[in-house]
Amino acid sequence: MTVHSALQQLRETKVWKSIFRRGPANTNRTRSLAVFGNLFLHWLPVKVREKSLRVRASYYLGSISFLLFIVLFVTGILLMFYYHPAAPHAYRDMKDLQFVVSNGVFLRNLHRLAAHLMVFAVFCHMFHVFYRGGYKPPHEFNWVVGVVLLLVTLFLSYTGYLLPWDQLAFWAVTVGTNIISAMPVVGNKIRFLLLGGNIVGENALLRFYVLHVVILPLIAFLLIGIHFWRVQKDGGLTVKPKDDDGKE
Amino acid sequence: MSDASDSSTPAVPPSLQAGNAIPRRDFLNEITLGALGVAGLGSVAVTYQFFSPNVLFEPSPTFRAGNPDLYPVHSVTFLQDQQVYIVRVPEGFYAVSAVCTHLGCVTQWKPDTGMIACPCHGSKFQADGTKIEGPAPRPLPHFAISLTADGELLVDKLQSIKSEQVLKA
Numbered sequence: 001m002t003v004h005s006a007l008q009q010l011r012e013t014k015v016w017k018s019i020f021r022r023g024p025a026n027t028n029r030t031r032s033l034a035v036f037g038n039l040f041l042h043w044l045p046v047k048v049r050e051k052s053l054r055v056r057a058s059y060y061l062g063s064i065s066f067l068l069f070i071v072l073f074v075t076g077i078l079l080m081f082y083y084h085p086a087a088p089h090a091y092r093d094m095k096d097l098q099f100v101v102s103n104g105v106f107l108r109n110l111h112r113l114a115a116h117l118m119v120f121a122v123f124c125h126m127f128h129v130f131y132r133g134g135y136k137p138p139h140e141f142n143w144v145v146g147v148v149l150l151l152v153t154l155f156l157s158y159t160g161y162l163l164p165w166d167q168l169a170f171w172a173v174t175v176g177t178n179i180i181s182a183m184p185v186v187g188n189k190i191r192f193l194l195l196g197g198n199i200v201g202e203n204a205l206l207r208f209y210v211l212h213v214v215i216l217p218l219i220a221f222l223l224i225g226i227h228f229w230r231v232q233k234d235g236g237l238t239v240k241p242k243d244d245d246g247k248e
Numbered sequence: 249m250s251d252a253s254d255s256s257t258p259a260v261p262p263s264l265q266a267g268n269a270i271p272r273r274d275f276l277n278e279i280t281l282g283a284l285g286v287a288g289l290g291s292v293a294v295t296y297q298f299f300s301p302n303v304l305f306e307p308s309p310t311f312r313a314g315n316p317d318l319y320p321v322h323s324v325t326f327l328q329d330q331q332v333y334i335v336r337v338p339e340g341f342y343a344v345s346a347v348c349t350h351l352g353c354v355t356q357w358k359p360d361t362g363m364i365a366c367p368c369h370g371s372k373f374q375a376d377g378t379k380i381e382g383p384a385p386r387p388l389p390h391f392a393i394s395l396t397a398d399g400e401l402l403v404d405k406l407q408s409i410k411s412e413q414v415l416k417a
Contacts, residue, residue, distance in 0.1 A: 171353060175368060178352035193296075197304045 043229035061125035065153075066224065068118040072156075075111040076213065083163070085209035087202045090165035115157055122153045142230040145223055152220045159212035165205060173200050173208070313393075313401035316341065324357045324364075324375050332391065332403060333357060333364070335375055340414040343391040343403045344377040350384040364388065376411055387411070 010016055011024065025034040032046040082101055083093045097104035126146065129135060135143035162173045177200070181191040196203025270278075311330050319325055319336040326333055331346040331354055346364075348355050353368035363380060364373040372380040377388030392407035393415045401415075 171368065174353065175351040178350075193299050196299075196301055197306055199306055201306060203301060203304075 043225065043232060045232045061121055061128050065118055065121040065125050068114045068121055069220065069224070071114045072111060072118060073217065075107050075114065076217075078107050079111055080213060085163070085206050087165065087205060090163065090205060094164045094166070115160060119153060119157055122150055126150055138234045139230075142227060142234055145227050145230065149220065149223050149227060152216055152223065156212060156216045156220065159208040159216065162200075162205060162208045163212065170200055173204065177204075309405040311403055311405075312396065313343070313403050315399065316395075316401055324359075326357055330403070330405070332405065333375075334393075334401065334403075337414070340416045341393055341401065342376070342411070342414050343393045344375075345388045345391060345405070347388075348384055349386040349388060350382075355388070378411070 020037075022030055022033045022037060025031045035041045035044060035046045079097065082097055082104065084090060094108070097108045099105070129143065129146065158173075158176060162169045177191045177195055180194065181187040183190065192198065194204070194207065195201075196207050307329060313327065313330075313332075313334050316336075319334055319341065321336055321338055323336050324333050325335075326346060333344045333346055335342050335344055344364075346355050347353075348366040348368065348371055350366065350369055350371050353366050355364045355366045355371070355373065357363075357375070358365050362375065364375065364377070365371070366384065369383050371382055371384035373384070373388050374380060377390060379387045389408045390411050390413065392404040392409050394402050394404075395415070396402050
């Protein structure tokens with residue numbers, strides 16, 4: 001029995017047909033249906049211009065940012081199995097991950113380096129979109145979503161910075177939250193709420209942890225969904241005007 | 249809306265006649281939106297309260313700094329736990345904050361140069377907290393210092409005082 005015939009047989013089963021309510025994707029119509037009918041694909045365009053896929057030096061930056069986000073999501077969840085967000089444990093758990101846990105140093109460094117790279121990739125993506133004029137109508141709204149995503153990326157980086165609970169983390173967050181308190185009128189109040197007190201202590205560690213692992217990733221996922229969906233709704237990936245003139 | 253003044257309907261008070269009357273749908277919409285608005289504002293207030301801790305497990309801002317005799321004349325003593333310098337001059341005592349006014353790093357007393365220096369961004373202060381060089385925007389504040397009934401120094405970090413005020417020895 002060949003792979004092809006096995007697949008054919010699988011397609012005939014009742015279970016398969018209950019999940020995929022269409023035939024094999026071998027015509028343009030069924031290919032489009034395959035994208036429309038899939039929750040994970042439906043916000044992607046069913047058709048892409050070949051020219052918009054042409055690889056350039058500045059290309060795939062958004063996709064690279066998203067890929068790094070997925071890497072961070074997976075490694076972050078794995079790191080959570082060994083990390084206690086409390087002052088006596090946090091630093092030791094981080095050291096355990098480096099020296100005791102099997103492959104822990106790999107996961108921790110993957111998470112750390114992917115985070116650095118993601119900030120870099122998101123900035124490059126933003127510069128690329130800016131200099132290509134990707135913020136112009138009809139893409140204005142998606143540009144704003146992108147700017148908020150940049151801020152969410154930076155907040156994720158910043159909240160994650162405290163979690164190793166070492167000297168670097170402690171002073172970085174001391175300095176950072178003092179920058180917040182320089183804001184007129186509400187600055188000190190926001191700092192107090194963010195730290196859960198007046199000093200960088202237990203409460204601050206827990207608050208940064210919850211922001212880092214729950215609240216900010218949820219916001220990021222929501223906005224990334226809107227961002228991708230809007231790319232399609234705003235007419236697909238931008239193509240250089242001069243490419244657009246020629247026949248497709 | 250002219251349908252409302254149908255001849256078959258019973259007499260309506262003048263205040264509710266067409267023109268003055270609010271349609272039922274608008275009325276209910278406004279009531280509902282108003283209620284949701286009040287509930288929304290309330291939940292913001294309650295959430296704000298929830299996120300402001302009522303009890304803090306932090307070092308007390310008011311602390312005893314021990315017997316005055318512990319501090320020799322012309323000395324600057326750094327109290328690590330409280331992040332305060334106790335400075336003894338011939339005229340008496342004062343307490344200077346050790347937290348840099350720039351971005352909150354803990355400064356260090358450098359006896360060889362006679363300066364307080366910040367390791368983060370290089371601000372420098374004199375022993376009395378006067379700024380020598382930035383980026384700190386303000387001098388280090390002086391905290392209220394007094395003697396307890398049993399003769400120990402008492403510093404209150406919640407109370408800033410003028411730098412001329414010195415606790416007489």
